[in-house]
Amino acid sequence: MPARPPIVVLDACVLANQTVADLLLRLAEDPPLILPRWSEEILSEVRRTHRKLAWPDALAESWQEDVTACFPEASFTAPAKLIARLRNQAKDRHVLGTAIVSEAGAIVTFNLRDFPTPALVPWGIQAKHPDAFVLEFTRRHPAEIVAKVEHMARRHGPVKTLEKLRRDLPKFAHALGPSMNR
DSSP, rough: OOOOOEEEEEOOOTTTHHHHHHHHHTTTTTSSEEEBOOOHHHHHHHHHHHHHHHOOOOHHHHHHHHHHHTTOOOOOOHHHHHHHHHSSSSSHHHHHHHHHHTOOSSSEEEEEGGOOOOHHHGGGGGGOHHHHHHHHHHHHHHHHHHHHHHHHHHOOOOOHHHHHHHHOHHHHHHHHHHTTOO
């Protein structure tokens, strides 16, 4: 029996980044390499960010509906009593709370400073930058990762897809480059 994919909380900063979210959510599609988790509060933050980025309302709402429909098991809510006990950055305690109640082993975030190791250790959770996180999966599942990125590249082509990935996931894009240039 294959091992269950790791449970990871995807922070709003990761989900609001179109290219990074596309890749991470593809990692959760069949066959899943991760089991994504978030909360309504995380999705609300994504919505606010999409507004700041001037996404049309219809597109932002469609994204929210699609992501919740595709991953109905992903949403968790941390109780206020738990959140009050947490010692990471106050504005992101709900994210750590989501990781705790969803039994996630990691929080994937660009904001590593908001999740200091001493605040995470008691819960057995790590904060990981998306570049390091995806690179780790590339080492473990190279063929699956390449296949998922190739699927992404169907829309814009491999060159444009690698350019987009290079902006936010430079180490991953560098490691992936030779596989995409075949």
